[in-house]
Amino acid sequence: MTALWGTLLAVLVVLAFALVLRWPRPTWYWMTFGITFATVRVLIRYRSAMDACGLTVPPSRWRLALARITDRPVPEARAPRILRLRPTATGLVLRLKLRPGQDAFDFTASSDRLRHSFALHNVVSREVRSGVVELRMTGYDVLRRVRMPIAPRVETLRVPVALCEDGEVHHRDYRQVPHALNIGATKSGKSVYQRTLVAGLAPQNVALVGIDCKNGVELFPLARRFTALADNPAAAAELLAALVQYMDRVYQLIRAEQRISVALPDVEITADIWDLPAHLRPVPVVVLVDEVAELALAANKVEEARRDRIVTDLVRLAQLGRAAGIHLEICGQRFGSELGKGITMLRAQLTGRTAHRVNDETSANMAFGDISPDAVLAAVQIDKDRPGTAVAGDSSGGWSRIRAPHTTLRQAVDVCNAHAHRTPEIAELDAFRPEPPVRVLIGKIHPRSAGASAF
Known part of the structure; x- marks a missing residue:
């Protein structure tokens, strides 16, 4: 009897420890207890959950005929066959073989019902190949406290910038998606995302060019790693014109090195x-x-002519820049046709789309209206108490919720300063090389002249 009470007490202590561990350390809880509980729950509820969600198929004719001939009960509907159930650090990966007549879209539409059936935090469905669907299920809210895993290796122009809701790392890959748009309201985490991106690019052999029309307060602290910076629309117009000249020089180099002849191997063309x-x-x-809107606003004829030059150069860089190794990352609170002629043409060239919290549905439509209505709805529903949460997608229609880690300005500055020696020089951009800012005192008494105003 004493041994029985001791066993019960030990079980109660373990259960209490698991419940206490679940809230402050969800990753530890998942790795110790959650994986076992979730695996057993999924395997037990699998057939009934598939049937309740309408993800089964009726028995084939030959099975019905065989049941009638042998006077057996009518066979049950068949659920998709489980190919593999693999645990991960954040959840489970369930790979299924579809039955004849099933569609991968049915699993995407039923992902929310599967989440409730399996008592997991989130379920995301994707088609691996024809007839095979993968359900990525997370056991806890991985976006509540973002912990980025250590990248196994660094690839040029491929930066891990955020964590997806299914536990995967979201990369900003400029080789695959050359140009991107990033919109979001004030305090939505857009600037933190940009800092994370710069900190990830700083250790790479990349030239960074910045246009910050908020008088440089966002990008100029990182100036030691930037090849060129502009802090007002007038300087931005000249900088973009210089980039177009640089692009033309790169194309001349490419043409000079093509040297196409019969003897030249295909791989060298x-x-x-x-x-x-x-x-x-x-x-x-x-x-x-x-803040791309600052480049597109015009109050008079002179500013309107400058705006047209800026938008024209941006469109030119977006259309032609990829082959020359020039990539655009355009940020702003709004990005619509109200900014004037040429803006929608520019937006059409921005394959990658990221939308942080927005203030209205129209802003979300600017990013995803021509891609996915579901992504628009997801962007509108982002909670204001979760800065850094965003919806990321591309022109193919795929999208996912992501959240960037909180990168402070001090952290980004330290990374940029540590890799300042990697800053390349480009002849066309020498005139825009950033200089150390001049210290300005506003509304304070200068220590050497007591009683004198800073103005």
Whole structure:
């Protein structure tokens, strides 16, 4: 009897420990107890959950005929066959073989019902190949406290910037998606996302070019790692014109090195910088534009002419810049046709789309209206108490919820200063090389002249 009470007490202590551990340390709880409980729950409820969600198929004709001939009960509807159930650090991955007549879209539409059936935090469905669907299920809210895993290796122009809701790392890959749009309201985490992106690009062999029309308060602290910076629309117009000249020079280099002849191997024929010899390949350029609306606003004829030049150069860089290694990352609170002629043409060239919390549905439509209505709804529903949460997608229609880690300005500055020696020089952009800011005192008494105003 004493042994029985001791066993019961030990079980109660373990259960109490598991319940206490679940809230402050959800990852520890999942790795110790959650995986076992969730696996058993999924396997027990699998058939009934599939039937309740309408993800089963009726028995085939030959099975019905065989049941009638042998006077057996009518066979039950068949659920998709489980190919693999794999635990991960954040959840479970369930791979299924579809039955004839089933569609991968049915699993996407039923993901919310499967989440409730399996008592898990989130379920995301994707088609691996024809006839095979993968359900990525998370056991806890991985976006509540973002912990980025250590990247196994660094790839050029591929930066881990956020964590997806299914536990996977979201990368900003400029080789796959050359240009992107990032919108979001004030205090939505848009600037933190941009800092994380700059901190990830700083250790790479990349030229950073910034346009920050908020008088440089966002990007100028990181100036030691930037090849060129502009802090007002007038300087931005000249900087973009210089980038177009640089792009033309890169294309001349590519044409000079093509040397197409009958004896030239196919692998040596190139139409972009990536197939050039390493000693001739120009450094790739990432252009970060903060508050793009400031570049498109015009109050008089002079500013309107300047605005037209800016938008024209941006469209030119978006259409032609990829082969020359020039990539655009455009940020703003709004990005619609009200900004004037050429804006929608520019938006059409921005394949990647990221929307942080927005104040109205119209702003979300600017990013995802032409891609996915579901992404628009997800962007509108982002909670204001979760800054950094965003919806990321591309022109293919796929999207996911992400959240960037909180990168402070001090952390980004330290990374940029540590890699300042990697800042390349580009002849066309020498005039825009950032200089250390001049200290300005506003509304304070200068220590050397007591009683004198700072103005």
